[in-house]
Amino acid sequence: MSLSPQLRRLWRDVTLFDGLCVRPAPMTVLVEDGRVVGLWSQGEFDEHQAEAAIECGRGGVMTPGLVDCHSHLVYAGNRAGEFEQRLEGVSYAEIARAGGGILSTVRATRAASEEQLVEASLPRLDALLADGVTTLEIKSGYGLSVADELKMLRVARRLGQLRPVRVLTTLLGAHALPPEFAGDSDGYIALVCNEMIPAAAAEGLADAVDVFCEHIAFSPAQCERVFQAAQRHGLALKAHAEQLSNQGASALAARYQGLSADHIEFLDEAGVQAMAAAGTVAVLLPGAFHCLRETQLPPIELLRRHKVPMAVASDANPGTSPICFPTLVLNLACTLFRLTPREALSGMTAHGARALGRPDLGRIEVGSPADLCLWDIQQPAELAYAVQPGRLRQRIFKGDLTHAC
Numbered sequence: 001m002s003l004s005p006q007l008r009r010l011w012r013d014v015t016l017f018d019g020l021c022v023r024p025a026p027m028t029v030l031v032e033d034g035r036v037v038g039l040w041s042q043g044e045f046d047e048h049q050a051e052a053a054i055e056c057g058r059g060g061v062m063t064p065g066l067v068d069c070h071s072h073l074v075y076a077g078n079r080a081g082e083f084e085q086r087l088e089g090v091s092y093a094e095i096a097r098a099g100g101g102i103l104s105t106v107r108a109t110r111a112a113s114e115e116q117l118v119e120a121s122l123p124r125l126d127a128l129l130a131d132g133v134t135t136l137e138i139k140s141g142y143g144l145s146v147a148d149e150l151k152m153l154r155v156a157r158r159l160g161q162l163r164p165v166r167v168l169t170t171l172l173g174a175h176a177l178p179p180e181f182a183g184d185s186d187g188y189i190a191l192v193c194n195e196m197i198p199a200a201a202a203e204g205l206a207d208a209v210d211v212f213c214e215h216i217a218f219s220p221a222q223c224e225r226v227f228q229a230a231q232r233h234g235l236a237l238k239a240h241a242e243q244l245s246n247q248g249a250s251a252l253a254a255r256y257q258g259l260s261a262d263h264i265e266f267l268d269e270a271g272v273q274a275m276a277a278a279g280t281v282a283v284l285l286p287g288a289f290h291c292l293r294e295t296q297l298p299p300i301e302l303l304r305r306h307k308v309p310m311a312v313a314s315d316a317n318p319g320t321s322p323i324c325f326p327t328l329v330l331n332l333a334c335t336l337f338r339l340t341p342r343e344a345l346s347g348m349t350a351h352g353a354r355a356l357g358r359p360d361l362g363r364i365e366v367g368s369p370a371d372l373c374l375w376d377i378q379q380p381a382e383l384a385y386a387v388q389p390g391r392l393r394q395r396i397f398k399g400d401l402t403h404a405c
């Protein structure tokens, strides 16, 4: 087969983190037609294999492009005022019950046009890209009507067309009860199940469906109805689970073969076992834990013991995690949750990809899609150790160089 020479790219002497492990010796990496086609350690490489390849770099640390598997990136307005209230001692749940919190972002998001939402979201997306993200999940959940949820999902899809990034979308209609359904949460869940999910599925706007199972949001029985509707429409499932209390939502998600249970600070051993048996990924969101000044730690030791894969994500959102800095989130995962730097990095590469049902991403193996980052550091652990923008030397998306310094 003759190959177009400009599509062959070569990196030499990189320290390689492949998504799960750090390779012991410096590696040579060859990319062709958007895929990794060769990985050699020193001595294994034969120069004729570099024929017609563009030399793109030498040295540094190469990782898979970062996979941020949980974000609420699309929204209008901000919640700085609520941040100040919380610092004065008002709790997140109290603010929510008083009609603020998520519902204040719903008001701003409903009032915004698609163009305005794109414009508001692009700087946040660009910040993620500049720190190495190549795959991003974006949830709806600030529309809470059929039209406004679909509007958010269209904006999310549009962001993926405007920038070199893979965007996966998640319908989070069951995020909060909109004011027009006050006192009728079952009525709202019926709207989510009978209209929102079918419309999003029919228009191909959602890759998955999420719920917020919590005392300030929806009950396990209501979330189960949403899962059943999602399954009828062939959509993958995930849950905001056990963030503020133990509702058994992780086990529920596992029972429905959910891709992930996210937050999980209040998860118990039975929930961990259910996740392990179903292959449901634990998504850790240390940014929200940090911003809410939470004290209940997710059960990291139990997750390790039961071999539940742990993903790490930004949860970028205007309320509980206004953080668009993925390597800071790696640092928080280590400092707050005591993950090792390798676990944190796997959490934002290989395991983040699994939480999206895309185990082909977040790895560097022969045959992997060439979504890669080359960092100006000596060893992968530095990504979690130092909080320092500007270390991304190159970002490679589907084999193309998209950021080069």
Ligand code: DI6
Pocket (backbone or CB within 6 Å): 072, 101, 102, 105, 175, 212, 240, 243, 288, 315, 317, 318, 319, 320
């Ligand atoms: N948990 C979260 O951390 C986000 N949603 C959720 O259910 C926060 C959303 C927000 O406060 O705007």
Ligand code: FE
Pocket (backbone or CB within 6 Å): 070, 072, 240, 315, 317
């Ligand atoms: Fe979230």
